[in-house]
Amino acid sequence: MDVKEKRLIALLSDFGHQDPFVGVIKGIILGINPLADFVDITHEIPPQDVEAASLALQDAEPFFPPKTIFLVVVDPGVGSSRRPILAVTDRSYFIAPDNGVLTGVMESSEWCQAYHVTAEHYFRPERSATFHGRDVFAPVTGWLSRGTAHTNFGEPIEDPVRLPQRAPKTIGKTILEGEVVRIDRFGNLGTNIKRNDIDRLAVDAGRPAVRVLAAGRAIERISAYYAEIPDGELGAIIDSDDRLEIFVNRGRAADTLGAKKGDTVGVVLPER
Numbered sequence: 001m002d003v004k005e006k007r008l009i010a011l012l013s014d015f016g017h018q019d020p021f022v023g024v025i026k027g028i029i030l031g032i033n034p035l036a037d038f039v040d041i042t043h044e045i046p047p048q049d050v051e052a053a054s055l056a057l058q059d060a061e062p063f064f065p066p067k068t069i070f071l072v073v074v075d076p077g078v079g080s081s082r083r084p085i086l087a088v089t090d091r092s093y094f095i096a097p098d099n100g101v102l103t104g105v106m107e108s109s110e111w112c113q114a115y116h117v118t119a120e121h122y123f124r125p126e127r128s129a130t131f132h133g134r135d136v137f138a139p140v141t142g143w144l145s146r147g148t149a150h151t152n153f154g155e156p157i158e159d160p161v162r163l164p165q166r167a168p169k170t171i172g173k174t175i176l177e178g179e180v181v182r183i184d185r186f187g188n189l190g191t192n193i194k195r196n197d198i199d200r201l202a203v204d205a206g207r208p209a210v211r212v213l214a215a216g217r218a219i220e221r222i223s224a225y226y227a228e229i230p231d232g233e234l235g236a237i238i239d240s241d242d243r244l245e246i247f248v249n250r251g252r253a254a255d256t257l258g259a260k261k262g263d264t265v266g267v268v269l270p271e272r
Contacts, residue, residue: 007145008037010064012057013073013133014045021131025071025138028124032142039064048076050101051163055182058104059241061092070105071141072096079129084117084136085160086144086153093150095141097132100163107165114160117153168193176201176267178244180259187252189214191265193244198222198267212236213266214246215257 009029015021022043029036041060045053053074061070068091075082075097083098089109094102095117106112117136122143127135140153168178168191178193198210212219219236222244229235231250234257239245246253246265253259 006035008068010039010041010068010070012041013043014047015043024134028134028138029142033146036145045074050074050099053101054104058108061105066091069093069145072101073133074101078132085114086117086150087112087114088150095137098161100161103163114157115154116157119153168197174269178265180261180263183254187254189246189253189259191244195238195242211268211270215259
């Protein structure tokens with residue numbers, strides 16, 4: 001079969017770079033489609049952290065060209081009865097285990113149809129119970145990138161696994177309560193509070209100023225950029241994904257606050 005069009009494949013996993021897993025997956029895909037182009041989003045998702053992978057994928061996907069194929073392998077249920085799935089949205093294609101890792105992109109897409117991948121003739125003949133990334137997901141990705149119709153891989157499903165969505169909650173008219181959803185390599189605390197959540201709280205109360213609370217510490221304003229506050233000081237900012245972030249200028253907020261994922265972060269409107 002001739003390659004019908006050149007396709008971009010974006011990879012996201014928890015494999016890291018110490019082991020050969022990522023290279024092997026690329027090798028399998030290139031054996032099927034020698035013209036495949038790859039972009040590595042990240043392979044440093046914390047091991048088995050499906051929620052972190054879902055968030056990273058949701059944040060990255062909008063910046064890729066339409067029709068990009070995303071291969072996502074964060075698969076603590078590998079070898080079990082969990083389904084391999086292929087999902088199609090208004091912009092992109094996704095191949096992943098059915099464990100909720102696609103929750104973010106499903107929620108943010110205008111429409112999405114998932115398929116249970118059951119067409120085993122697209123898999124490798126010998127399949128390991130510990131490496132479906134190589135034996136199932138990679139070959140399916142290769143064939144999809146060569147132009148095989150997504151409908152050839154299996155039947156549509158209406159019940160893909162979705163992670164619980166922990167949206168920030170408003171308490172009264174002056175408090176917005178969210179939580180830390182990620183800690184990046186700089187020690188910054190990313191939250192589930194979005195810019196529009198803060199704007200809505202302030203507009204509804206008629207007060208534009210807000211105070212941010214984290215680990216018993218109060219941050220009196222949201223900075224426009226990191227260096228706006230002195231070195232070593234705690235600050236808050238709206239990050240590049242439009243989420244509230246807690247940071248220490250030239251430091252690590254996670255260490256300063258002893259913070260972890262799931263910790264509460266609040267936005268409070270000061271008293272008049």
